[in-house]
Amino acid sequence: MAKVFIYPVNSLILADLVERYGHKPLAVMNQVREKVTNISLDSPPVNITPEDPKIGLRYAAVEVPPGVRGRMALIGPLIEETEAAIIVENPPTNFGCVGCNRTNELMKYLVREKEVPTLEVVYPESEEDAREFVYKIAAFLESLPKEKDKVGEKKGEEKVEEEKAEGQEEEQ
Amino acid sequence: MTETKQEEITKVIVISSDKVLPVDAAMKIYESEFPVTVKETCFGLIVTGPADDVLEVVENIRQLDKNHIFVKDRGFPAGDERRCRASRGGGPRPGFHFLREEVKMLPAIGAALDELEEKEPLKEKTEGKGKLKVSDLERIIEAELAR
Numbered sequence: 003m004a005k006v007f008i009y010p011v012n013s014l015i016l017a018d019l020v021e022r023y024g025h026k027p028l029a030v031m032n033q034v035r036e037k038v039t040n041i042s043l044d045s046p047p048v049n050i051t052p053e054d055p056k057i058g059l060r061y062a063a064v065e066v067p068p069g070v071r072g073r074m075a076l077i078g079p080l081i082e083e084t085e086a087a088i089i090v091e092n093p094p095t096n097f098g099c100v101g102c103n104r105t106n107e108l109m110k111y112l113v114r115e116k117e118v119p120t121l122e123v124v125y126p127e128s129e130e131d132a133r134e135f136v137y138k139i140a141a142f143l144e145s146l147p148k149e150k151d152k153v154g155e156k157k158g159e160e161k162v163e164e165e166k167a168e169g170q171e172e173e174q
Numbered sequence: 175m176t177e178t179k180q181e182e183i184t185k186v187i188v189i190s191s192d193k194v195l196p197v198d199a200a201m202k203i204y205e206s207e208f209p210v211t212v213k214e215t216c217f218g219l220i221v222t223g224p225a226d227d228v229l230e231v232v233e234n235i236r237q238l239d240k241n242h243i244f245v246k247d248r249g250f251p252a253g254d255e256r257r258c259r260a261s262r263g264g265g266p267r268p269g270f271h272f273l274r275e276e277v278k279m280l281p282a283i284g285a286a287l288d289e290l291e292e293k294e295p296l297k298e299k300t301e302g303k304g305k306l307k308v309s310d311l312e313r314i315i316e317a318e319l320a321r
Contacts, residue, residue: 031249094275133285
């Protein structure tokens with residue numbers, strides 16, 4: 003199971019497709035949940051802790067508008083976990099919480115810098131485009147390592163450890 | 175002995191199906207007796223509860239029409255005062271606009287998933303209008319009759 007970063011970060015279609023093919027979508031909703039349901043926060047709806055601006059500073063300098071740093075405080079940690087990414091160009095709506103173009107550019111730049119497997123597709127506007135969009139994403143997601151592979155690796159590691167332990171017992 | 179409370183999660187279920195209505199999905203959850211909170215909305219359902227229960231409920235609902243029911247996480251729990259329209263004086267809730275844009279594309283995405291399931295190869299883009307295939311016509315008639 004790979005952790006797949008999605009752009010737009012709150013996309014229903016992408017989050018669903020990633021989950022459908024057995025991977026974990028890295029969506030901003032989970033980060034928001036941690037913020038808004040954490041009882042240690044003093045004053046919701048102002049859901050920011052003194053730590054958040056510091057996290058944002060890891061990705062954007064102090065001269066950069068605070069909105070970029072605030073958004074990066076949520077999205078930056080997701081990019082660090084990324085094992086693969088799907089970037090959709092020209093999504094129809096870029097306003098509200100995902101409406102900051104500077105953040106979006108920075109986000110895409112950081113993902114590309116990471117050099118993880120990345121699929122870049124254009125947002126579909128017709129049925130034909132939608133078919134191509136889904137087929138490309140499905141093929142990409144199927145090419146990513148599945149949970150079984152990792153379990154297999156773990157089992158292999160366990161076997162090696164067991165053999166080592168047996169060898170030590172025999173020596174004793 | 176201390177009891178550890180399981181993490182609560184919220185999922186948005188968007189139903190773009192000709193066979194299943196949000197009310198059918200909600201009734202299925204009520205029947206299943208899982209300890210989750212369900213909110214019926216115009217686009218589908220919002221389900222909040224312990225992570226394991228919510229994941230199981232969502233999987234059961236998805237199986238009703240798996241290529242036309244879409245699921246994503248949500249940060250705020252169902253009925254949260256900071257987001258609920260009842261306490262904010264009406265109007266669309268923040269986050270609804272993007273969802274509404276995506277919902278427009280869901281029938282096409284669902285149809286593409288159906289085709290993918292049938293293992294049809296990727297067709298090249300055809301220029302101009304072609305003849306309607308019999309199988310496509312049958313699918314359209316079935317979809318219309320199911321309404």
